[in-house]
Amino acid sequence: MATMKAVRYDENGGAEKLYITEVKQPEPGKGQVLLKVYASAVNHVDPMQVAGNYTPPAHVDANLGMEAAGTVVKLGPGCSKWKIGDRVAALLGGGGNAEFVVAHEGHLMSVPGHMTMLEAAGIPEVWLTVYKLLHFAGHVKAGDRVLIHAGGSGTGTAAIQLVRLAGAEAIVTAGTQAKLDMAQELGAVAGFNYKQVDFADKVLEYTQNKGVDMILDCIGSSFWEQNLRSIAVEGTWVVYGLMGGAYVNGPALRGLMRKRLQLVGTNLRPRNDQYKTDLVQAFTENALLHFGKELKPITDSVFPLEEIAIAHRRITSQENIGKIVLSVCEEKQIAD
Ligand SMILES: NC(=O)c1ccc[n+]([C@@H]2O[C@H](COP(=O)([O-])OP(=O)(O)OC[C@H]3O[C@@H](n4cnc5c(N)ncnc54)[C@H](OP(=O)(O)O)[C@@H]3O)[C@@H](O)[C@H]2O)c1
Known part of the structure; x- marks a missing residue:
C-alpha cells in the first residue's frame, strides 16, 4: 500500500493539536487526477476548523488544505484535460496539506512557466474567491470604486490587484500601517486604518460624499454601520466573511432600502463541482495570463509542512501580509 505524509489532528484545540503522520495515498476517481504536491497553503478558516469553530461542508474532504x-x-478514469507531468495549481475541497492529493480535473489551472510552485500554491483559494466576488457576485465595471476590507489579507492583496485589472479603483481598510503600505504598493488609491479612524468618514471625504460602488465585506457585524454610510446609492455590498461577527442589531434594512442597495452573500467551498469548474475556467481565461505582468501572488511566509503548527500560529497572529505557504517538496527544476 502506497503511503504519504499528511497533516492531521484528533481533537479540537489550538495549533499544538496538529501533527504529521503516514496515511494511505488517495486514489483518483472518475474525472479526478492525483497530484504530487510541491506546496500548499494555510487559509483563515483552517485554525477555526481545528478549534471546532468551523465545520467543512459534508461533501468535501475535511482534511486541511484547500x-x-x-x-x-x-x-x-475519463480524465482528458491533463497529462502526466503537467504543473498545476488546484482548488481543493480539502486534503492539500499532504504529499499527494486528488483533485477534480476541472478545478486545476496550469502554473505559468515563470511561476514557482510556492507562489502558485497560494493562488487558487483567494484569487478564485476574489474573482468570483468581483465578476460573478458583484459585476464590477471599469471606473467603479471598490472598498476592500482586510486589505493586507490573502484575499485583500489579491482583491486590490483584480480591482485594478478591471479598470476600477481599490480603497482599503486594514489594521496596521505595514498593511496599508502594501495595499498602496499594489495600487490601492486610498487606505484607512480602521482601528484609528472612522473609515466611513474617510471614504466619504475621498469620494466627495458619493460613496463606493461596491464593498467586498469579510467583516460583517462590527463594520455594518460604517459600510452603510460608505456605500453609494445603488451600490453592491458583497458579504463573504464574518470576522467581525454575524449579528446585526439596528436599522440595517432601512439603509438598504433607502440606498436601493444590492446585498449579496457568497461562499466557495460548499459550491458544486460545475460552479467551481466554471469559475476556474473564467479565471484561467481572463486573469491567469496577467501573472508576471499586472498581477503577482503576495507571499507572507513559507513554512515546511512539518512546521504546520507555526504556520497556523502565524495566521492567527493576524500579522501576515498575503499568503502563508507550506513547502511540501522541493521543486528541482522549473519547467517552461
Ligand atoms: N466565502 C468565501 O468563499 C471565502 C473564501 C476565502 C476567504 N474568505 C474569507 O475572507 C476573509 C479573509 O481570509 P484570508 O484567508 O484572506 O485572511 P487572512 O490572510 O488570515 O487575513 C485576515 C485579516 O483580517 C483582519 N481582521 C481579522 N478580524 C478582523 C475584524 N474583526 N475586523 C477587521 N479586520 C479584521 C486582520 O488584519 P488587520 O491587521 O487588517 O486587522 C487579519 O490579519 C475571512 O473572513 C475568510 O473566511 C471567504
Whole structure:
C-alpha cells in the first residue's frame, strides 16, 4: 500500500493539536487526477476548523488544505484535460496539506512557466474567491470604486490587484500601517486604518460624499454601520466573511432600502463541482495570463509542512501580509 505524509489532528484545540503522520495515498476517481504536491497553503478558516469553530461542508474532504500546487502523477478514469507531468495549481475541497492529493480535473489551472510552485500554491483559494466576488457576485465595471476590507489579507492583496485589472479603483481598510503600505504598493488609491479612524468618514471625504460602488465585506457585524454610510446609492455590498461577527442589531434594512442597495452573500467551498469548474475556467481565461505582468501572488511566509503548527500560529497572529505557504517538496527544476 502506497503511503504519504499528511497533516492531521484528533481533537479540537489550538495549533499544538496538529501533527504529521503516514496515511494511505488517495486514489483518483472518475474525472479526478492525483497530484504530487510541491506546496500548499494555510487559509483563515483552517485554525477555526481545528478549534471546532468551523465545520467543512459534508461533501468535501475535511482534511486541511484547500489548495495545492504540484504535478499530475496519475489520471483517474475519463480524465482528458491533463497529462502526466503537467504543473498545476488546484482548488481543493480539502486534503492539500499532504504529499499527494486528488483533485477534480476541472478545478486545476496550469502554473505559468515563470511561476514557482510556492507562489502558485497560494493562488487558487483567494484569487478564485476574489474573482468570483468581483465578476460573478458583484459585476464590477471599469471606473467603479471598490472598498476592500482586510486589505493586507490573502484575499485583500489579491482583491486590490483584480480591482485594478478591471479598470476600477481599490480603497482599503486594514489594521496596521505595514498593511496599508502594501495595499498602496499594489495600487490601492486610498487606505484607512480602521482601528484609528472612522473609515466611513474617510471614504466619504475621498469620494466627495458619493460613496463606493461596491464593498467586498469579510467583516460583517462590527463594520455594518460604517459600510452603510460608505456605500453609494445603488451600490453592491458583497458579504463573504464574518470576522467581525454575524449579528446585526439596528436599522440595517432601512439603509438598504433607502440606498436601493444590492446585498449579496457568497461562499466557495460548499459550491458544486460545475460552479467551481466554471469559475476556474473564467479565471484561467481572463486573469491567469496577467501573472508576471499586472498581477503577482503576495507571499507572507513559507513554512515546511512539518512546521504546520507555526504556520497556523502565524495566521492567527493576524500579522501576515498575503499568503502563508507550506513547502511540501522541493521543486528541482522549473519547467517552461
Ligand atoms: N466565502 C468565501 O468563499 C471565502 C473564501 C476565502 C476567504 N474568505 C474569507 O475572507 C476573509 C479573509 O481570509 P484570508 O484567508 O484572506 O485572511 P487572512 O490572510 O488570515 O487575513 C485576515 C485579516 O483580517 C483582519 N481582521 C481579522 N478580524 C478582523 C475584524 N474583526 N475586523 C477587521 N479586520 C479584521 C486582520 O488584519 P488587520 O491587521 O487588517 O486587522 C487579519 O490579519 C475571512 O473572513 C475568510 O473566511 C471567504
